[in-house]
Amino acid sequence: MTTDHAAPTALARRFADRLADLGLTEAQAAARAGMSTAYLHRVLELGPDFDPLALLRLAAVLGLEYEELVAGRPAERVSRPAGPVLVGPPVLGELDVAECWRRLGANGLGRIARTGPDGPVVRPVGYLVHGRTVLYRTAEHGPLAPGAGGDAAFEVDRADGDLREGWSVLMVGPLEYVTEPALLAELPRPAGHGRWVRLTPTTVTGRSIRTAAAPGS
Known part of the structure; x- marks a missing residue:
């Protein structure tokens, strides 16, 4: 079975699930990713074709790989315990x-x-x-x-x-x-x-x- 990378509802669900795991609010995640909550909702609604760079920042904030946020975890990683991954904050230049x-x-x-x-x-x-x-x-x-x-x-x-x-x-x-x-x-x-x-x-x-x-x- 293939995963639809552009399914905004699936993307939004993965985002919400990860927020719950980390105990973050939407506003906190948006602020750490350098965007407003309104823009965050737009990114989640339109998917990776709209602003992939914004999704890359969100993935870093959530401690996920880009593909994990956009497409979901591959089957071999489903059993990995939930929790924050030790990934540094986004570095902007x-x-x-x-x-x-x-x-x-x-x-x-x-x-x-x-x-x-x-x-x-x-x-x-x-x-x-x-x-x-x-x-x-x-x-x-x-x-x-x-x-x-x-x-x-x-x-x-x-x-x-x-x-x-x-x-x-x-x-x-x-x-x-x-x-x-x-x-x-x-x-x-x-x-x-x-x-x-x-x-x-x-x-x-x-x-x-x-x-x-x-x-x-």
Whole structure:
């Protein structure tokens, strides 16, 4: 039998069970993981595809491996006595601007967040890096298109449960359509009525996170 890694109800149940084992409240766990309780509920509701780095921090707070929190313990570990595992707290570090761009690479999958007419909008996007800008495709006049709403935020994060580490890069800046004919000729043609959009960041920040392994592991 396989475990559904994206089942939010199972994830929330494992989280609640572990809180009970450790005698922690939701508010305490959220504070130790560096997030609000509202964001904690969002992470548990949407599962690992939403914010894997946040789940990595939660796993460290709960003394669990990332896969144990996300997918449950494998059968051979079910009989292990419940209780806190001796794992150190998450260690956070800062990434400089050059390292942030290096982590992004030439392309990948990230998230664009902005405020629309109906409130905040967060959507996944495939991106390309061009110079010191980020390009992505979206529907013209859609929620991620340039227009009213001010600057947009672009985030990319990665988490490695085996290595007990991860990172997150956040860029904020204005959006504009790509209009240069030479550049458009080099880019893949968007499907349907989509257009290429450029985010030119005015701020670039990044964080790294790692957790200590349990003694003897």
